[in-house]
Amino acid sequence: MSMQTLKVLSLLxxxxxxxxxxxxxxxAEVVEQENLLLEDHKKSVLALIDSYRGADLMDSQEDYVALFDRGRFLSLHIFEHVHGESRDRGQAMVNLLQMYEAHGFEMSTHELPDYIPLFLEFLSxxxxxxAMQLLQDAMPVLSLLGARLTERGSEFRAIFDALAGFAGEPDELEExxxxxxxxxxxETVVYMDEIWEDEAVSFMGAGDACKSQTPAASPITITPREQFLKAQNRSL
Structure with missing residues (x-):
């Protein structure tokens, strides 16, 4: 059973x-009819959708870039918040890509496997x-982004609240x-497109070292919790 609500969240x-x-x-019709989300979360997602009615496309694009592409705190790449620039990130993406391929899911060549909209499209x-199990594995990162968007008063927090309502909140939410x-x-001042391009090259060049390692359990499992929290402390 496909879940088109997750596809809608991916698009948003x-x-x-x-x-x-x-x-x-x-x-909006998909969110209403599929009724996959909790009522409060559904209303917030519908409000986010409504915010695009009559919106100027260029203004929406500029706002999006200013929010998500001007630093690392709100990067929409899962492993950015777990592995940073360590070598573990490349292997984690290889494992995730293998999972996509095992399910017959073909991804766009210009996005890394851990790009959250792509991940949500796969889950849909x-x-x-x-889908719920994989979302639960990713919830520490998704909850982090949701909390940061809430601090900024962004309507995009509705997406992450909805995902938490669907999959459940992580144990480390309070922390x-x-x-x-x-x-x-x-305060990160970077050109994210250049960074992601460089990291994509490193990922695709992971080579034979990745072939011998098969992913066990979920390729996005974030354990132990101390590893995730330490990664966040290093980013500050």
Whole structure:
């Protein structure tokens, strides 16, 4: 059973394109009829969809870039928040890509496997039980992003609240919220497109070292919890 609500959340979290603005009525209808989300979360997601009605595409794109592409705190790449620039990130992406391929899911060549909108699109095509399990594995990162968006008063927090309502909140949620409340501004000054391009080259060049390692359990499992929290402390 496909879950098109997750596809809608994927589109809402992607860089705004004209096709998305033309499909907002259809997106709202999916959220309403599929009724996958908790009522409060559904209302917030519908409000986010409504915010695009009559919106100027270029303004929406500029706002999106200013929010998600001007630092690392709100990077939409899962392993950015777990492994940073360590070698473990390349292997983690290889494992995730292997999972996609095992399910017959073909990804765009210009996105890394851990890009959250891509991950949500993949989940939308899976059985609900499997999608929920994979989301639960990713919830420490998703809750971190949701908390940071809440601190910024962004409507995009509705997406992450909805995912938490669907999959459940992580055990370390309180620690994540405490960290976000005290971490201050993201002062990273980087050109994210160049960084991601360099990291994509490193990922694709992982070579034979990755072939002998088969992913056990979920390729996005974030354990132990201390590893995730330490990664966040290093980013401050």
């Amino acid at each position: 979290l992607s860089y705004p394109e004209a096709e998305m603005l033309e499909a907002i009525d259809e997106m 095509q899976q059985e609900q039980a499997e 994540i919220r405490q960290q976000v409340a005290t971490e201050g501004e993201d």
